[in-house]
Amino acid sequence: xxxxxxxxxxxxxxxxxxxxxxxxxxxxxxxxxxxxxxxxxxxxxxxxxxxxxxxxxxxxxxxxxxxxxxxxxxxxxxxxxxxxxxxxxxxxxxxxxxxxxxxxxxxxxxxxxxxxxxxxxxxxxxxxxxxxxxxxxxxxxxxxxxxxxxxxxxxxxxxxxxxxxxxxxxxxxxxxxxxxxxxxxxxx
Amino acid sequence: xxxxxxxxxxxxxxxxxxxxxxxxxxxxxxxxxxxxxxxxxxxxxxxxxxxxxxxxxxxxxxxxxxxxxxxxxxxxxxxxxxxxxxxxxxxxxxxxxxxxxxxxxxxxxxxxxxxxxxxxxxxxxxxxxxxxxxxxxxxxxxxxxxxxxxxxxxxxxxxxxxxxxxxxxxxxxxxxxxxxxxxxxxxxxxxxxxxxxxxxxxxxxxxxxxxxxxxxxxxxxxxxxxxxxxxxxxxxxxxxxxxxxxxxxxxxxxxxxxxxxxxxxxxxxxxxxxxxxxxxxxxxxxxxxxxxxxxxxxxxxxxxxxxxx
Numbered sequence: 035x036x037x038x039x040x041x042x043x044x045x046x047x048x049x050x051x052x053x054x055x056x057x058x059x060x061x062x063x064x065x066x067x068x069x070x071x072x073x074x075x076x077x078x079x080x081x082x083x084x085x086x087x088x089x090x091x092x093x094x095x096x097x098x099x100x101x102x103x104x105x106x107x108x109x110x111x112x113x114x115x116x117x118x119x120x121x122x123x124x125x126x127x128x129x130x131x132x133x134x135x136x137x138x139x140x141x142x143x144x145x146x147x148x149x150x151x152x153x154x155x156x157x158x159x160x161x162x163x164x165x166x167x168x169x170x171x172x173x174x175x176x177x178x179x180x181x182x183x184x185x186x187x188x189x190x191x192x193x194x195x196x197x198x199x200x201x202x203x204x205x206x207x208x209x210x211x212x213x214x215x216x217x218x219x220x221x222x
Numbered sequence: 223x224x225x226x227x228x229x230x231x232x233x234x235x236x237x238x239x240x241x242x243x244x245x246x247x248x249x250x251x252x253x254x255x256x257x258x259x260x261x262x263x264x265x266x267x268x269x270x271x272x273x274x275x276x277x278x279x280x281x282x283x284x285x286x287x288x289x290x291x292x293x294x295x296x297x298x299x300x301x302x303x304x305x306x307x308x309x310x311x312x313x314x315x316x317x318x319x320x321x322x323x324x325x326x327x328x329x330x331x332x333x334x335x336x337x338x339x340x341x342x343x344x345x346x347x348x349x350x351x352x353x354x355x356x357x358x359x360x361x362x363x364x365x366x367x368x369x370x371x372x373x374x375x376x377x378x379x380x381x382x383x384x385x386x387x388x389x390x391x392x393x394x395x396x397x398x399x400x401x402x403x404x405x406x407x408x409x410x411x412x413x414x415x416x417x418x419x420x421x422x423x424x425x426x427x428x429x430x431x432x433x434x435x436x437x438x439x440x441x442x443x444x445x446x447x448x449x450x451x452x453x454x455x456x457x458x459x460x461x462x463x464x465x466x467x468x469x470x471x472x473x474x475x476x477x478x479x480x481x482x483x484x485x486x487x488x489x490x491x492x493x494x495x496x497x498x499x500x501x502x503x504x505x506x507x508x509x510x511x512x513x514x515x516x517x518x519x520x521x522x523x524x525x526x527x528x529x530x531x
Contacts, residue, residue, distance in 0.1 A: 145494065145498065155502060
């Protein structure tokens with residue numbers, strides 16, 4: 035015999051009204067407390083926004099990809115794909131315009147030719163013109179934002195025999211300098 | 223190239239911070255105003271002479287051509303002579319600082335007759351006390367010029383010129399070689415630091431003594447490289463190697479604000495680039511490039527020099 039599996043609509047079961055929990059005043063109170071708590075949390079988060087915020091970084095990065103992808107869909111969907119390579123070189127939360135001044139301050143130009151950086155005419159190390167299109171950094175690290183930043187911060191960790199000294203570059207400065215270097219494509 | 227310019231106060235005679243520069247500045251203002259007044263007066267006289275045909279011609283010639291020029295030129299001559307006198311006045315009790323121009327750097331010796339404390343490419347002076355610069359040259363003609371503090375004075379081989387200056391404001395002022403002296407003449411700057419008198423005394427006392435000890439294995443290795451690579455033939459570092467006089471004294475090199483005679487910021491990166499290929503940074507400099515050093519040797523010697531503060 036076919037036994038219905040849904041007890042609520044089973045005509046053989048006595049009908050109970052659904053459990054409503056606290057009364058309607060209680061529901062309002064709970065909602066009010068939850069709402070206030072959420073508002074307080076958001077306020078604290080907004081007021082005490084951490085300077086270095088990995089979550090925001092990740093969201094910004096994803097958002098950037100999303101924007102580029104939608105822009106591509108809207109305008110250029112027929113011819114090819116989005117420029118994933120350029121997207122991969124984007125560094126969230128970076129300010130490429132600080133790059134040249136930072137490179138002057140750290141003294142990069144005494145060893146490297148760097149287009150756009152005052153007095154950067156050194157021939158001790160390789161020219162950094164066109165670095166955005168290179169496959170490897172120092173011949174050992176893949177040319178990704180993380181790889182380039184890691185190299186800028188601690189070259190001797192990656193390459194113990196390198197002549198490039200550790201310059202005590204902070205992560206924020208490395209981010210901005212890497213972002214600037216990634217503006218130096220083939221054309222530079 | 224002038225990547226250190228923003229570290230200094232203006233290199234300008236229009237923002238005086240010394241007695242001599244102040245006098246020059248005032249004289250410049252007086253001369254400019256006087257020139258403007260004279261120009262307007264002469265134009266007025268020409269107009270009057272044009273309109274007024276009643277006055278005899280000889281009157282115009284004697285008044286406008288002889289009397290007025292004699293009076294004004296005499297007044298300006300007296301003014302400029304007084305300024306010149308104020309500028310060139312010596313002071314027997316002044317602290318003597320001997321500055322010797324070299325291609326393309328400055329050898330600086332404080333109190334050469336007694337203390338003889340050597341430094342390079344930076345000149346510290348006390349505010350409010352007269353200082354006599356004893357200016358010489360080791361090779362070609364250079365010129366010592368800190369526009370904000372004092373007028374310029376040539377450094378001539380075989381001759382010692384004296385220039386007494388008094389800084390009136392504390393601060394960092396850029397000086398520049400003002401006589402073409404070779405390929406890197408535009409890269410031959412220096413920094414004049416005017417400290418309050420008490421701070422200057424402390425600074426001068428700290429200049430005495432030997433270089434700081436190497437604190438880590440990497441820095442010790444840097445010192446070894448310095449000794450083995452032959453740097454000591456030209457550079458002196460008190461407590462490490464003495465006698466080298468062809469290049470700047472490096473006992474406190476890391477304490478300087480700039481590298482290469484006021485041109486680049488003092489840091490390990492610039493030091494390493496300088497040692498490896500000085501010709502890139504300062505064409506015509508006497509120092510050879512040390513590009514035969516291994517990577518770690520280069521890094522360590524640069525880091526060690528930067529630690530000498």
